[in-house]
Amino acid sequence: MKVWGAGDIDAAGDAKTLLVEPKDLVTPLARERARELGIEIVAAGSTPAAPAAAPATPRPQAGPETPGGPVRSMRPPSGALYRRGAPLPSANTSAGRVVVIGAGHVGMITALRLADADLFDELVLVDIDEGRAAGVALDLTHTAALGGFATRVRGTGSVEDAGPADYVVITAGRARQPGMSRSDLVSTNAAIVGDLAHRVARTSPHAVIVVVTNPLDEMTQHAWQASGFPPERVVGMAGVLDTARFQALASLAGAGRADRIGAVALGSHGEEMVIPLSQASSGGRPLTELIGKTTLDAIVDRARGSGAEVVGLLRSGSAFMAPGTSAAGMVLAMARDRGQIMPAAVLADGSYGIRDVYLGLPARLGRGGVREIVELDLRPDELQVLRQAADRIKERLSQLAAAS
Known part of the structure; x- marks a missing residue:
């Protein structure tokens, strides 16, 4: 294949x-x-x-999809598996309701991208500060004529008031500050994400949850456990973001347009992020032929630390444009139900020799969440560091369980 x-x-x-x-x-x-x-x-x-012409996408129906077995491939999925402006379903086809929890910067960008897609009947922003949620929703509604969308947008103060949803994006949580690692946020954000996932499960028992809150891998597994949902309906966003960062940096180094660079970021959203260079290409050529090894290694390191780099430059708050766009891209890929492959934090099913832990792996997405984990033909050294990433995430999850 x-x-x-x-x-x-x-x-x-x-x-x-x-x-x-x-x-x-x-x-x-x-x-x-x-x-x-x-x-x-x-x-x-x-x-x-x-x-x-591309067939119209049917309205998502409630209920999980059972993931299939692994699919082996000698090449990676293209890093540009979605983009704003791609063909949309027919105007009379909608994808129900999507809820974005957290009306901060990431939530605002996520909501903006989802509204602009003109795919959902309704988009609801939820924030503990109900006035903020309502204000952002109204401001976004004012762009309907400019953006050319008919999606209704409203804001509210609780998950319950948002109503049953097909997709729920959790962005709520404490953001990183300069000098903080993603792991520093574990205990604080675990309480927030666990409570939200439990409430989402009661309000929207057939929804797909997309977790954006850091530390991403641990919070996605925590949301899965707290919700009681099947694992295919709880996914984490980070792989799309990390891949996009690598593509952008490789483009700056002369590898071509960012959206035409094929790459995939796996492993942890943090120090154990893995970008298998054997799978990276541009214009049909391996990236290793276009960029020198020293420069390419530096790009990987910078991509791995890009979140902290943005935090340091902002001095207050963290990255939000690329994370919000990445989260929206995942939701749209599922709602359109075209079987797109994206790197996502998913529960490992034995593929790559890893099981029972959430980490970044290539996943085929559909309207019910994860259809299957796609197994790439990685080099032995790449497979080793991916497995090491899984072990480190398991260690942190054990610490989280001991502290709770």
Whole structure:
């Protein structure tokens, strides 16, 4: 199996037809790029035909989807698996209600991206400061004509008042301050996330929960346990964010447009973040051929510490534009139900030799959450550090359990 990204389409040059194997995965952005260049994507053994319009996405139905077995691939999923402005479902198709808990900076950006997508009937912002939630919601409503969306937006002070939702994004929690690590937030944010997950489970028993609160891996596992939901319906956001950071930094180093760099960030959202360079490419070429080893290693290190770098520059608060956009991108990928592959904090099911812990792995997303964990063909050294990341997260979870 091969995953075809936008960079692979660009590398096809003047070809009018691109032949792929029946089991190959062509990302939505790659298909869009092929349409722009007039390239037909044809599965081996089939007759070339004009590209068909993307089917309308059905309204999500309640209930989990059972993840399938691992899918092995010699190439990574394209890092650009979604983007604002991609084709949307037909105007008469909606995805119900989405709730964003926390009307701080991350929650505001998440809400903005979700509203702009014009996909949901209603978006509800929830914050303990009800006036803030209502004010942000009204301000966002005022952009409806400018953004071209019909999604209703309102703010409230409680999960219960928000009403049953199809998707719930938890951004609430204490943000990092200069000098703090993500792990410093464990006990404070565990109490917040645990209470919210429990209340979400009562109010929206069929929802998918997306956790953004730090420390991400530990808080996602804590939310899963507190909610009682099946693991496919509780996911963490960090992998999309860390991948985007790496793509942006690699682009600054001359590797090409950020959205056409294929890469994937796995492991922990923190010191144990793993970016397997064997899976990184741009324009169909390995990134190791485009950027020197010393520079590439420095980019990985900077991506790993990008959150702290932003915190230090801001001096008060933490990153919010990229995190909010990443969270919204995950929700939209699930609501559109196109089987997009994104790195996400998921409960390991034995893939990669890891089990029973939440950490960043490539996951195929659908309307009910995680459909399956996608297993890439990593080098032995990359697999080793990924397993080490899982062990470190387990250690921190043990400390959290002992402290509670």
